Amino acid sequence: MNFNLTKEQEMVRKLMREFAENEVKPIAAEVDEEGRFPRETVEKMAKYSMMGIPFPKELGGAGGDTLSYIIAVEELSRICATTGVILSAHTSLAAHPIYQFGTEEQKEKYLKPLAEGKYIGAFGLTEPNAGTDAASQQTTAVLQGDYYILNGTKIFITNGGEADIYIIFAMTDKSKGTRGISAFIVEKNYPGFSIGKVENKMGIRGSSTAELIFEDCKVPKENLLGKEGKGFSIAMQTLDGGRIGIAAQALGIAQGALDECTKYMKERKQFGKPLAAFQGLQWMYADMATKVQAARLLVYSAALKKDENKPFSVDAAMAKLFAAETAMEVTTNAVQIHGGYGYIKDYPIERMMRDAKITEIYEGTSQVQKMVISANLLK
Amino acid sequence: MKIIVCIKQVPDTNEVKIDPKTGTLIREGVPSIINHDDKNALEEALKLKDKYEDVHITVLTMGPPQADVALREALAMGADRAILLSDRAFAGSDTWATAKTLAAAIKKIGEYDLIFCGRQAIDGDTAQVGPQLAENLDVPQITYVTYLQINGKEVKAHRALEDGYQVLITKMPCLLTAIKELNEPRYPSVRGIFEAYNGKQVEVWSSKDIEISLDETGLNSSPTNVRQTFTPSPKGQGMVLDGCGRDTVCELLFKLSEKHFI
Numbered sequence: 001m002n003f004n005l006t007k008e009q010e011m012v013r014k015l016m017r018e019f020a021e022n023e024v025k026p027i028a029a030e031v032d033e034e035g036r037f038p039r040e041t042v043e044k045m046a047k048y049s050m051m052g053i054p055f056p057k058e059l060g061g062a063g064g065d066t067l068s069y070i071i072a073v074e075e076l077s078r079i080c081a082t083t084g085v086i087l088s089a090h091t092s093l094a095a096h097p098i099y100q101f102g103t104e105e106q107k108e109k110y111l112k113p114l115a116e117g118k119y120i121g122a123f124g125l126t127e128p129n130a131g132t133d134a135a136s137q138q139t140t141a142v143l144q145g146d147y148y149i150l151n152g153t154k155i156f157i158t159n160g161g162e163a164d165i166y167i168i169f170a171m172t173d174k175s176k177g178t179r180g181i182s183a184f185i186v187e188k189n190y191p192g193f194s195i196g197k198v199e200n201k202m203g204i205r206g207s208s209t210a211e212l213i214f215e216d217c218k219v220p221k222e223n224l225l226g227k228e229g230k231g232f233s234i235a236m237q238t239l240d241g242g243r244i245g246i247a248a249q250a251l252g253i254a255q256g257a258l259d260e261c262t263k264y265m266k267e268r269k270q271f272g273k274p275l276a277a278f279q280g281l282q283w284m285y286a287d288m289a290t291k292v293q294a295a296r297l298l299v300y301s302a303a304l305k306k307d308e309n310k311p312f313s314v315d316a317a318m319a320k321l322f323a324a325e326t327a328m329e330v331t332t333n334a335v336q337i338h339g340g341y342g343y344i345k346d347y348p349i350e351r352m353m354r355d356a357k358i359t360e361i362y363e364g365t366s367q368v369q370k371m372v373i374s375a376n377l378l379k
Numbered sequence: 380m381k382i383i384v385c386i387k388q389v390p391d392t393n394e395v396k397i398d399p400k401t402g403t404l405i406r407e408g409v410p411s412i413i414n415h416d417d418k419n420a421l422e423e424a425l426k427l428k429d430k431y432e433d434v435h436i437t438v439l440t441m442g443p444p445q446a447d448v449a450l451r452e453a454l455a456m457g458a459d460r461a462i463l464l465s466d467r468a469f470a471g472s473d474t475w476a477t478a479k480t481l482a483a484a485i486k487k488i489g490e491y492d493l494i495f496c497g498r499q500a501i502d503g504d505t506a507q508v509g510p511q512l513a514e515n516l517d518v519p520q521i522t523y524v525t526y527l528q529i530n531g532k533e534v535k536a537h538r539a540l541e542d543g544y545q546v547l548i549t550k551m552p553c554l555l556t557a558i559k560e561l562n563e564p565r566y567p568s569v570r571g572i573f574e575a576y577n578g579k580q581v582e583v584w585s586s587k588d589i590e591i592s593l594d595e596t597g598l599n600s601s602p603t604n605v606r607q608t609f610t611p612s613p614k615g616q617g618m619v620l621d622g623c624g625r626d627t628v629c630e631l632l633f634k635l636s637e638k639h640f641i
Contacts, residue, residue, distance in 0.1 A: 008572055011455065012569060012572055047568075049568045049570040062572075064572075
């Protein structure tokens, strides 16, 4: 394994850092406070081909690799976790399954505008009764002539309502269980498709989390993604990749909180000396910095394995588990180091702590990651 | 339209820390960036490329091999060709020798319509290389450009002054130096970054590749001698004498003579 980033990856980091500091930071607090989707940021990201980093140029992408994309999510999340998850859900969960499982026509019609950032993408698997138990899908798809007719409800869908293209999972044959699930590409304007409740969340408040309602929604049969009955496998493989994105988001949040502490501990004086001079806080800070770096190595190593086309499910699960728990721990301690100032909205620390929690929950809870790791290693 | 943009890689002064003991800059570990004004120069060239057909942009820099990354960034922003003048013989050049060397490289590049430079570099702050380069190439120059308009072969520019601006018109080929008020530089695109490293080249030219005499380039051929670099010592506390009468004036005269000023 090579721990040195390539020159391209270094330059992508520099670009994303500048972009995050100049374009994202000024609106991060407002986007959080108002729960407003930062569409202007998405448009800027599209302009600089940040919405399709790991896809080939011919398919509208930047011609980059997974690690560069991961670095982009990390750097955005260091400043604003909302922006990080918008990019992660769009790239990993919507564009990537079309890239991996789509037909040439589907790639041309849907992946290209997604990778160019003309469309925003979303992924609809979760249902009221199918959370961690994703196989218990109740949404149905029945083939009638040239269309599949979809009925059911999805909840907690990231980018829901803001996205143009949705990857939707539905039962095409209930008798076959997980082998009866199929995946579909659904456009936002298809008749019978509507957006329900938009959630009011604890964190990542600028990212939209919505309910998707399908009432006799007509989806052209050529929009079946992969083969009928392969939906569950597509969902699981897509989530494997998505987890590296969320792990990168968690890593970015943790690094952002650590950076705030680095600054604050040097500036803030108590008892006549800076916080950085107190050993109790030095030890706390050292543990935080060490865990952030350990998380980074896990996240990058999972991304590298994916780029090398090696199996990466366990790596992605470990990266997400560790990075998410690190983000929660580091942001909690960062609030502690900031004291009262950490608890008020004048500083970004309390937002980071609220944002961190979701990384332990979505795209597989920490407990699910442990199931994935053990199930693979104890086979 | 053929445009040459001269850029310089400089240490990011925002990241520079000062050694509290010696008062000098700590250069180790400081990231290198494209000089700010030079980015404005490049942006203006890129804007012309966005606006007109057949615009070709060559970026040129003189520096150590590490300056490659600055040129790659310029390519990622949209430049077409990149040339790095790198040779031990060029090392230590002052502005006079740098301008001579750049002029020799530009003569080798051949035809051009516009040369853009940044006003000055944040490390040296001389603002001399652009004007010297124009003199060496014997082309008209407009410095401190805040606004630019192209009409065929005619160049109209606003040149910033302390209390206003001049409107100057000249003909191509000419040299312009940009300041930050000219524009807002774009970011490189992610796609541009991957293209800059895969497919595009940075040409490296040594003293043998251009027509330059060794008494026109490098440290020994530079007329500028840097005797010492230092931080000026802080001025002492001032003194205020209250009052307005004869006594105060006497006291002032006494203090001045005490310090041998009068």
